[in-house]
Every structure is written in structure tokens, then in C-alpha cells.
Amino acid sequence: MPELPEVETIVRELRPMVTGRTVVDVAVFRADALGSLGPDEFRAALCGKRILNVTRRGKFLIFELSPAGYLICHLRMTGKFAVTTAPARPERHHRVWFHLDDGSVMIFQDMRCFGTLAVVERLPDAPSLAKLGMDPLSRGFSLKWLAGALGRSKSPLKHWLMDQTKIAGLGNIYTAEILFRAGLSPLRPACQVGDEETAQLHRATREVLRRAIRKNGTTISDFRRVDEKTGEFQNFLRVYGKEREPCLSCHTPIAKIRQQQRSTFYCPSCQT
DNA sequence: AGCGGAACCTGTCGGC
DNA sequence: TGCCGACAGGTTCCGC
Numbered sequence: 001m002p003e004l005p006e007v008e009t010i011v012r013e014l015r016p017m018v019t020g021r022t023v024v025d026v027a028v029f030r031a032d033a034l035g036s037l038g039p040d041e042f043r044a045a046l047c048g049k050r051i052l053n054v055t056r057r058g059k060f061l062i063f064e065l066s067p068a069g070y071l072i073c074h075l076r077m078t079g080k081f082a083v084t085t086a087p088a089r090p091e092r093h094h095r096v097w098f099h100l101d102d103g104s105v106m107i108f109q110d111m112r113c114f115g116t117l118a119v120v121e122r123l124p125d126a127p128s129l130a131k132l133g134m135d136p137l138s139r140g141f142s143l144k145w146l147a148g149a150l151g152r153s154k155s156p157l158k159h160w161l162m163d164q165t166k167i168a169g170l171g172n173i174y175t176a177e178i179l180f181r182a183g184l185s186p187l188r189p190a191c192q193v194g195d196e197e198t199a200q201l202h203r204a205t206r207e208v209l210r211r212a213i214r215k216n217g218t219t220i221s222d223f224r225r226v227d228e229k230t231g232e233f234q235n236f237l238r239v240y241g242k243e244r245e246p247c248l249s250c251h252t253p254i255a256k257i258r259q260q261q262r263s264t265f266y267c268p269s270c271q272t
Numbered sequence: 273a274g275c276g277g278a279a280c281c282t283g284t285c286g287g288c
Numbered sequence: 289t290g291c292c293g294a295c296a297g298g299t300t301c302c303g304c
Binding site: 032076077078093110111112113114153154155159221222260261 | 273274275276277278280281282283284
Binding site: 002003006059074075076077078112114115116128162164171172173174218219220221222223240262263 | 297
């Protein structure tokens, strides 16, 4: 489900709702998301901890805890958060309730049970975070960095951009939109991107992500912001999900192909 | 290095 | 109407 703009949207909404709150109790309704940690250990690791801040790395949500520790969440395809007053009973897809000291409950729900929750003492203890590459909205994501990172990789651009160890945060939707705006084919080997094209790719990446965040992300079917609100960037997509529709700049029908077992959408005429 | 395939789990949609 | 397969915004592991 969520890519960088969706996770960033959730972080921005969740932050003012839970920062400063203390976790007073944790109810686990389905432990799939907790990995090796049992529900009791998970609960013990969180009870009494105060939430200092909510941040993001790539597609990971990070709750900074006091006096120590971090709750790290990946929403995968269908994970969502809501903050409400205590509901009477858990709904079908509720996985964990975090009871907070002001009487509110932060709910983690996840239809497909792909999402993950982990508690670590120190951030380097989280192997998933350690592997993440450059955040495309950070200062480090410079044109120079990108040119160097594309390097000698023969991977198709689509695959390269979605590799979280290279750039952290891009998924299927935004990769398609970025490549369209950069005029680059998703099939082009990363090492065969010229200087001018690299500059276009760099600019398109920043632009698409910033606009998507401004529109609170993309809701196609499942994604919801905190408390079930939808994003709006789906109204600005140019290729994702647009197969057979005319390209906005040249009217060639948008193509849909399979790449790495995922759908890829692109304009075969504009994107070379 | 890079690719295809499968797996995790649940829901929806289109075709027959 | 109903069943069945394909597909879904993500990640990881395995084998070639």
C-alpha cells in the first residue's frame, strides 16, 4: 500500500495526536505483525513508555520512546492507523490497540496481515532499517549522488528505483509517475542514463514526491490516512492504472507490461 | 549481478 | 447467481 508520500502523510497526522502521550496498555488481537516477539514481550516493551516523536525512514514509521527504545512499523500493503476514544470491541482487521494516557487508543489495523511492528532498544538494532538506502527527500539525495549511485547497474530503471537499498521509499505507483515525468523507459538499464536524463530523473523524483505529499498521498483502493481519510494524489496520476488511455502529452495509448512480477505502466512513445 | 518464482494473507473484481 | 482465477500500493527468500 503506502509508499513514501503515504507514510509521510501518516507521520504528519499521527505526530500531533500521540506525541507526549504515554502507553498505558497494549492489546494484541493478532500477533502476526509482531515477528518473533510474543504478545506479552511486546506489551511489556511498550507499557509505561512515553512517545517523544513520530518519524519516518523510507516506508518505515518510527515512534521514538522515552526513556528508551523505538517502535518501528512497516505498513506493507494494507496497514493503517487510527486514533479514537476507546472502542467497545475490536473490528475485524484490528491487530493492536495502544491505550494512551489521555484515554485515547491508537489502533493498528491491517487487512492482509503483511504489516510489521517491532520494538528495539536502539535504531541500529533494526536490521530492516540498516539496509535502507538514500531517502529521496533528504539533503543527501543530490544529482551527484544519483549519478554515482546509478553507476554500472544493468537493472532496468523501474527495478532500480524500487530497490529500497538504493533509494528508500519508492514503490510501484511513484516509480511509474517519476519515470513518466522524466521521459525515461522503465526498461532502460540504469547504467545507460545520460547526464541530462539523470538530471530529469532527479528533478522528477523530488517533484512527484513533494506534490504527492502536498495531496496527502494516493488512495486507489486501500490507502487511508489516519482515521480513514483518503489522499488526493490519485487525481494527478498520469500513467499508473491508465493502460489504453491516451498519453497526456502525445496521445499514444499508455502501455501496461509485467516487470519483476509487478504491473508497469508507461508511455512507449514519450518514455525511451 | 540479476532475474523469475513463490510465499506471506485477505479482499475484490472480471469473466465465464 | 456463483465459482474461479487474476490481481492488489510491499518485502524476502531461494534457485538458476
